[in-house]
Amino acid sequence: MTDENALIRPPQEVLDEANVQDWEGLLETAGADPVAFWEQEAAELEWSKPWEKVLDDSQAPFYHWFTGARTNIVTNAVDRHLTTARRNKLALIWVGEDTSKVRTFSYFSLNREVEKMANILRSMGVEKGDVVTIYLPRIPEIYFAMLACAKIGAIHSVVFAGYSSEALNARIDDSESKLVITVDGSWINGSVFPMKHIVDDAVKFSPSVENVIVIRNTGTEVTMDPTRDHWYHELGRLPIAQGHCETVQVDAEDPLFILYTSGSTGKPKAAVHTHGGYQVHLSSTMKNCLDIHEADRWWCTADPGWITGTSYVIYAPLLRGATAFMAEGSPVYPYPDVWWQLVERYGINGLFTAPTAIRTLMRFGDAWVTKHDISSLRILVSAGEPLNPEAWRWFHEVVGGGRCAVIDNWWQTETGAMQVTSLPAMPKKPGSAGRPIPGQAVAVLDEAGNEVPPGTDGFLVLKNPWPSMLRTLFKEPERYVETYWSKYPGYYLTGDSARVDEDGYVWIIGRTDDVIKVSGHRIGTAEVEAAVNSHPAVAECAAIGLPHEVKGNAIHVVAVLANGYEGSRELVADIRAHVSEHLSPIAKPEAVDFVDKLPKTRSGKIMRRVLRARALGEDEGDLSTLEND
Ligand code: ATP
Ligand code: MG
Numbered sequence: 001m002t003d004e005n006a007l008i009r010p011p012q013e014v015l016d017e018a019n020v021q022d023w024e025g026l027l028e029t030a031g032a033d034p035v036a037f038w039e040q041e042a043a044e045l046e047w048s049k050p051w052e053k054v055l056d057d058s059q060a061p062f063y064h065w066f067t068g069a070r071t072n073i074v075t076n077a078v079d080r081h082l083t084t085a086r087r088n089k090l091a092l093i094w095v096g097e098d099t100s101k102v103r104t105f106s107y108f109s110l111n112r113e114v115e116k117m118a119n120i121l122r123s124m125g126v127e128k129g130d131v132v133t134i135y136l137p138r139i140p141e142i143y144f145a146m147l148a149c150a151k152i153g154a155i156h157s158v159v160f161a162g163y164s165s166e167a168l169n170a171r172i173d174d175s176e177s178k179l180v181i182t183v184d185g186s187w188i189n190g191s192v193f194p195m196k197h198i199v200d201d202a203v204k205f206s207p208s209v210e211n212v213i214v215i216r217n218t219g220t221e222v223t224m225d226p227t228r229d230h231w232y233h234e235l236g237r238l239p240i241a242q243g244h245c246e247t248v249q250v251d252a253e254d255p256l257f258i259l260y261t262s263g264s265t266g267k268p269k270a271a272v273h274t275h276g277g278y279q280v281h282l283s284s285t286m287k288n289c290l291d292i293h294e295a296d297r298w299w300c301t302a303d304p305g306w307i308t309g310t311s312y313v314i315y316a317p318l319l320r321g322a323t324a325f326m327a328e329g330s331p332v333y334p335y336p337d338v339w340w341q342l343v344e345r346y347g348i349n350g351l352f353t354a355p356t357a358i359r360t361l362m363r364f365g366d367a368w369v370t371k372h373d374i375s376s377l378r379i380l381v382s383a384g385e386p387l388n389p390e391a392w393r394w395f396h397e398v399v400g401g402g403r404c405a406v407i408d409n410w411w412q413t414e415t416g417a418m419q420v421t422s423l424p425a426m427p428k429k430p431g432s433a434g435r436p437i438p439g440q441a442v443a444v445l446d447e448a449g450n451e452v453p454p455g456t457d458g459f460l461v462l463k464n465p466w467p468s469m470l471r472t473l474f475k476e477p478e479r480y481v482e483t484y485w486s487k488y489p490g491y492y493l494t495g496d497s498a499r500v501d502e503d504g505y506v507w508i509i510g511r512t513d514d515v516i517k518v519s520g521h522r523i524g525t526a527e528v529e530a531a532v533n534s535h536p537a538v539a540e541c542a543a544i545g546l547p548h549e550v551k552g553n554a555i556h557v558v559a560v561l562a563n564g565y566e567g568s569r570e571l572v573a574d575i576r577a578h579v580s581e582h583l584s585p586i587a588k589p590e591a592v593d594f595v596d597k598l599p600k601t602r603s604g605k606i607m608r609r610v611l612r613a614r615a616l617g618e619d620e621g622d623l624s625t626l627e628n629d
Contacts, residue, residue, distance in 0.1 A: 007427035007503070008396075014405040014424050017378065020288050023423040030438035034464050037439045038065075041284040042276075042467075045319075046080050047071045048249045051276075055465060061485040061492075062472065063465040065277035066252040073256060073279045074151040074247045077318035078114060081107040086294075090323045093297070093346060094140045097187040097329035099338065103140055107321075110143070115245040116236055117141075117148035123240040124211050126179055128153030128248060131258070133177040134304075135168060135199060137161040137186035138328045141215050141232070142304050145181045146257075146314055150275070153248040156257045157270075160305025161186055162193070162602050165201035167624040174270065175258060175474065176208040185218035189333045196222040203228075252276025258474045259307055261413040262601040263625030265495065265511055265609060269483070270474035271307075271414045277467030279319060281417040286316040289437055290407065291379055291424040292350060299325040299343070300352035300381075306603045307413040308383055311468075312352055316417075331357050336364040340372040348374075351399075352381035356540075356604035358391045363539045363562055366398050374399070379424065381407045385605055386508050388530035392430035408433045410508055412494065414484070416468030420506045431530060432505040440464055444500050449488050457509055457522055460498040461491035497524060514608050516545030516553050521586050523555065525608060531583040532557055532592075535575050537565040542598050542606045543589070546615055554590035558611055560598060567594035601625045 010018075020026050030037035039054045052068035081087060091110040094103045105113065126132060132149050134156055136142040142158075149156040157175045159168050172180065182199045185192040196214055200223065203209045214222065215232040224231070235241055256275045260268040286292050290312075298317040302309035317324040325348060331339050339361070343351065361368070380400050387395070387408045396406045409421035410433035420442065422434030436442045441463040443451050452458045469492070473480040487493045497515050499507045509515065509524025516523045528543035541559035548554035559575070561567060572592045580588040599610040602625055613620045 007429060009427050010405050010425055011403050013403050014378065017291070017293070018423075018425040019291050019293070020423055021425055023425045026288065026423070026438050027435070031441065034439040038280060038284075038467050042066060042280045045071070045076045045279060045283060047252075048075070051252065057465065060465075061481060062477075063469060064253050064471075065274075065467045066280070069252040069276055070249040071252055071276055071279070072150065072153075072247045072250055073275050073315060073319075074114070074147055075249070076279055076283070077315055078107065078111050078147060079247055081321050082111055086321050089321075091318060092140060092143060092324050092326065094326045095328065095342060097190075097333065099329070099342065105140065113140070113144045114147040114151060115243070116241050117144040118151045118245040119241045119243065120213070120232075120235045121148055121154065121179070122152055122245070124179060126152065126154050128250070129155065129255075130179075131155045131157050131175045131177045133168075133172050133175065133180045134158045135161060135163075135180060135182045135195065136215070137183060137195070137217070138303060138326055139183070139215070139217060140326070141181075141183075143314060146304065146310070150256055151245065151247050153250045153254065155255045158257070158259065158305050158310060160303055160602050161195065162628075163624075165198045168198060168202040169206060170624065171260060172202060172206050172209060178208055179211045179213065180209055181213045181215070183215045183217035184222045185220035187218060187328060189330060192218045192220050194220065196220075250275055253471070255471070257310065259310060259413055262306065262603040262605055263622060264601055264605045264607055265513060267622045268625060269414075269476075269479070271416075271470035272472050272474050273416050273468065274471055277469070278416050279315070281466060281468030282311055282316040283319045285418050285421075285437060286312070286320050289409065289418060289421045289423055290316075290350065290352070290381060291405065292317065292320050292322050294321050296349040297323045297325055297347055298350045298352075299327070299348045301327070301331070301339070301357065302352070302354065303603075307411075307416065308352070308354070311417050331361055332364070335368070336361060337368040337372060340369050340374050343374045343377060344372040347376040349376055350379035350381065351377060352383070354384040354604050355382055355387045355391055356385065356600065358382060358387070358395055359533070359540045362391060362394045369398050375401065375403070377404050379407065380404045381409065383409045383411065383418070384603065386431070386433070386526040386530070388526075388533045389430040390530070390534045396430075410434075410506065414470040415462075415466070416470065419462060419466070429505050432501070432507050435504050435506065440466055442500065442506060443491065444498055445488060445491075454500055454502045457497050457499045457515070457524065459487070459512060460494045460496045460506070460508070461488055462494065463491055465492075511608070514544070516543070516555055518545070518553055518555060518586055519551045523587050527583060528555055528557065528579065528587055528589070531579045531587065532559060532575060532589075534582060535578045537561055537571055538575065539563075540598065542608055542611055544608050544612045544615065546590075546612070548590065555587060556615065557589040557592045558595055558598065559592060560596065561594055600627045602627050
């Protein structure tokens with residue numbers, strides 16, 4: 001369906017401004033000696049004690065980076081800007097769901113807020129190595145809370161603000177958090193979501209939680225337990241909250257945070273990330289792959305409850321001294337042009353979002369976009385799921401006006417930062433996630449561990465250790481070894497299946513478990529879904545395999561229709577014919593069902609395992625991360 005050899009040359013404007021012009025040269029030098037490359041990237045940051053070794057692989061797969069070094073990600077994300085002219089520059093612009101509410105912070109005032117929060121955490125007995133659960137919506141305090149934890153060497157565990165009390169409770173108990181930071185309530189499409197009530201239920205039986213800090217956000221009435229709960233604004237007035245708070249210098253390998261995966265394929269896993277390597281990898285990819293310039297205004301729409309948000313909303317823009325932008329609301333509230341209004345109003349230069357948002361906005365039509373002047377945009381980024389060619393083109397042409405770099409990037413909670421992407425100056429292939437980042441190499445293996453020829457699908461593995469890699473799964477070192485390193489020792493198993501084409505571009509074709517074997521042919525969910533999505537009547541869809549007497553498995557498609565279309569037998573026939581023609585007759589779906597909504601994780605990923613279980617009448621498994629209806 002897609003012409004994989006069609007390389008799209010980036011627009012001249014992008015080429016002229018790209019941080020990396022000679023992308024082939026960079027891939028070559030970094031590829032020849034990845035450790036030397038990462039060492040050079042690390043030298044751009046501050047370390048209070050230099051490393052003895054860049055990479056220590058003596059206990060592999062427990063890799064260690066920048067061993068012996070001392071640093072703190074806050075030294076590099078905040079402190080070092082304060083001694084330069086950047087201290088008075090905007091570090092953060094925040095806009096509420098009610099977009100007339102705006103709060104801005106210079107690096108100087110961001111530091112003041114982080115110091116205040118850090119002083120308060122200290123006064124409550126939070127020490128280096130303690131876990132703090134952060135259950136906050138997208139408000140400036142989520143920056144303060146995460147940075148304050150890091151500043152004093154505590155470990156943050158951000159739990160997405162939409163989770164239920166059970167899901168929150170499980171994460172608090174699992175991490176043995178001493179303290180929870182939350183709000184009275186959060187705004188969701190004009191209504192209040194009662195977050196403090198959820199926390200009350202979640203901590204009722206949590207033995208580890210000693211204190212709950214509550215930030216006043218919506219003004220909603222809440223119950224405060226006088227022995228446990230504290231209003232943040234009251235704490236902030238106490239003498240203990242005032243004054244300077246030193247950034248603790250920690251070992252490069254000391255943990256910075258734990259974060260749970262999305263739960264698309266099963267029970268979520270808690271990845272452990274550290275200060276040293278993580279900051280290097282973020283700083284490097286933000287410069288080379290996402291092309292941020294210091295003067296840029298950078299908006300990553302992800303939630304810090306997911307790795308994309310932790311990495312590219314909170315830390316990466318600050319590490320590069322840019323201006324971060326955060327919006328509290330959703331892309332369609334109150335109208336589906338709120339994002340474009342904000343881009344126009346604040347002159348956003350880089351926008352990083354997810355395919356689910358792109359497809360949703362696409363459904364509403366181009367006029368919502370084109371009525372705004374969004375010509376400040378230079379970089380358009382997507383991650384989280386495959387960006388189907390149709391959505392890629394819409395992002396490029398309608399949002400980017402053909403002037404921007406569209407950058408897909410593939411990675412995982414476990415990898416901490418991107419691993420496969422297309423550098424801004426690199427020619428693009430819509431539908432491909434790009435090529436391994438500088439310093440990384442991938443392979444596609446068959447069941448026996450042999451590399452398959454270009455164009456053949458198989459298990460995607462990462463060949464090189466990388467600085468922002470997870471160090472282990474929290475409290476589950478055996479599961480860490482078993483899940484990622486035991487199938488093909490020496491290689492990191494991603495759990496995704498992919499193809500690498502003749503030009504070295506990676507095509508993610510789905511989760512390993514989701515690949516559908518029809519009459520002996522292996523068909524990726526991403527390809528079937530891209531083909532169905534390219535039918536004008538379809539807004540989005542999921543493909544699953546169900547048992548079939550003759551074919552072994554048959555493809556079933558569950559689709560959400562675009563505005564103005566209605567399901568009918570003719571439409572089903574038309575979609576089946578469309579897939580047969582544009583992908584392959586073998587991939588022609590057995591059945592097409594229409595639904596109003598697909599089951600998705602709260603991070604916006606389609607949960608095919610839930611559809612499969614429903615179709616087979618089986619147990620749906622761990623649903624803690626399923627989005628509410
Ligand atoms: P779990 O591991 O609990 O099943 P999850 O894998 O969905 O959940 P995340 O770490 O949030 O949790 O997501 C990583 C996965 O998202 C990748 O393994 C891949 O399947 C998918 N993904 C991320 N970015 C892309 C992309 N650009 N293109 C295709 N797939 C992507
Ligand atoms: Mg995963």
